[in-house]
Amino acid sequence: MPPTLIAKKPKIAVIGLGYVGLPVALHFAEHLSVIGFDRSEERVEALKTGIDPARELDALAFKNRNVLFTSSPEVLKEAQVYIVTVPTPVNSSKVPDLTFLKKACVTIASVLKQGDYIIFESTVYPGCTEEECIPLVEQLSGLKMGEDFKAGYSPERINPGDKNHSLSNTVKIVSGCDETALEEIARLYELIIKAGVHRAPSIKIAEAAKIVENVQRDLNISLMNELSVIFDKMSINTLDVLDAAGTKWNFMKYFPGLVGGHCIGVDPYYLTYKAQQLGYNSKVIAAGRSVNDEMPHYISKKVVQHVIRNVENVSQARVLVLGATFKENVSDIRNSKVAVLVRDLLDYSLEVDFVDAHASTKEVKDEYGLDITDKISGTYDAVILAVAHDIYTNFSTEYLNSITRTGALFADLKGVYRGKVSGMKYWSL
Numbered sequence: 001m002p003p004t005l006i007a008k009k010p011k012i013a014v015i016g017l018g019y020v021g022l023p024v025a026l027h028f029a030e031h032l033s034v035i036g037f038d039r040s041e042e043r044v045e046a047l048k049t050g051i052d053p054a055r056e057l058d059a060l061a062f063k064n065r066n067v068l069f070t071s072s073p074e075v076l077k078e079a080q081v082y083i084v085t086v087p088t089p090v091n092s093s094k095v096p097d098l099t100f101l102k103k104a105c106v107t108i109a110s111v112l113k114q115g116d117y118i119i120f121e122s123t124v125y126p127g128c129t130e131e132e133c134i135p136l137v138e139q140l141s142g143l144k145m146g147e148d149f150k151a152g153y154s155p156e157r158i159n160p161g162d163k164n165h166s167l168s169n170t171v172k173i174v175s176g177c178d179e180t181a182l183e184e185i186a187r188l189y190e191l192i193i194k195a196g197v198h199r200a201p202s203i204k205i206a207e208a209a210k211i212v213e214n215v216q217r218d219l220n221i222s223l224m225n226e227l228s229v230i231f232d233k234m235s236i237n238t239l240d241v242l243d244a245a246g247t248k249w250n251f252m253k254y255f256p257g258l259v260g261g262h263c264i265g266v267d268p269y270y271l272t273y274k275a276q277q278l279g280y281n282s283k284v285i286a287a288g289r290s291v292n293d294e295m296p297h298y299i300s301k302k303v304v305q306h307v308i309r310n311v312e313n314v315s316q317a318r319v320l321v322l323g324a325t326f327k328e329n330v331s332d333i334r335n336s337k338v339a340v341l342v343r344d345l346l347d348y349s350l351e352v353d354f355v356d357a358h359a360s361t362k363e364v365k366d367e368y369g370l371d372i373t374d375k376i377s378g379t380y381d382a383v384i385l386a387v388a389h390d391i392y393t394n395f396s397t398e399y400l401n402s403i404t405r406t407g408a409l410f411a412d413l414k415g416v417y418r419g420k421v422s423g424m425k426y427w428s429l
Contacts, residue, residue, distance in 0.1 A: 015086060019056055084122055114143070228429045258337040304344075
């Protein structure tokens with residue numbers, strides 16, 4: 001029997017309207033009727049006026065879209081397909097926190113009907129969908145997966161701040177609880193994914209694929225970070241080394257840096273957690289995480305060592321930190337390792353000016369208890385380019401010299417100004 005879901009023109013409900021859910025909702029809204037649900041009334045009100053709080057999408061992305069934004073669960077009863085795109089963080093002990101995911105399951109269970117579909121996009125460990133989410137939905141709804149409703153998993157692959165790799169031009173992995181669900185879900189996503197879909201053999205494989213993508217990147221960056229520490233002791237510039245090594249055809253280029261955010265710095269813990277449950281303690285993955293988590297402390301020590309050697313009264317030393325977000329040209333501050341770096345500097349009793357052109361001052365204060373400075377003022381004993389926002393990558397040497405004191409350190413973590421500045425001590429990872 002041919003797939004029938006698309007033929008019915010189902011109403012789609014997207015649960016969670018952050019950097020993942022909003023593009024999904026707006027893309028589907030070009031073809032079908034969509035309900036965009038988020039528990040944040042403030043976010044919903046902004047979206048109703050065509051404003052993306054994350055500043056990833058402009059007003060044009062909202063134009064001519066058949067979408068209703070709401071924070072009312074009652075409206076979800078009208079949908080036949082539920083797509084879950086809520087955060088899946090870890091807690092302070094680096095253990096998966098499924099609170100948002102389970103709340104979404106409870107909400108869906110309260111409105112789920114015979115013949116409905118649930119598709120999970122949130123990153124989880126292999127087995128989570130079928131071991132945690134579906135049993136909860138079944139228990140609360142009284143319906144059975146496969147018999148009464150269908151379910152699948154299609155991991156999100158959104159890369160915030162990346163205008164080249166969008167939702168529609170990135171291949172989408174899809175999976176389903178059975179062959180019918182797989183095909184229906186695949187055809188549904190084919191409406192919006194120009195690059196096509198990859199049909200995974202099972203939900204667990206789709207879950208594992210997403211974890212592998214992020215674990216691989218985390219480990220490769222951790223290798224570069226460790227090499228950076230080693231080469232620094234040898235007075236060798238790591239970026240010069242990578243330029244040379246990169247001339248070989250099979251060399252994979254990764255770069256040292258702070259690894260934060262809601263994906264790369266979090267997802268490996270989901271896999272190591274599940275591995276521990278099964279009696280295996282990760283060695284390589286855990287080691288990579290340890291290296292990357294140590295980098296903010298390593299950088300702060302380098303800066304403090306310079307200050308101690310070059311500033312007569314350390315308590316009066318001033319440091320400027322450029323950037324607060326987890327990566328360049330985004331407003332997202334979740335799991336930002338720059339915050340760890342700033343706290344370290346404050347613990348050393350240094351005066352720190354902390355600026356960011358993209359981050360919300362209120363969010364930084366609420367999340368980390370740190371104050372964003374309104375503007376760059378005076379002169380500094382050290383300047384740290386922590387996040388390479390475009391606005392910070394074109395300073396002239398004259399300007400940098402005008403805001404730094406004699407013997408100041410310019411810590412350019414990404415090497416943006418390599419070979420371009422003079423009149424100060426330059427250092428990069």
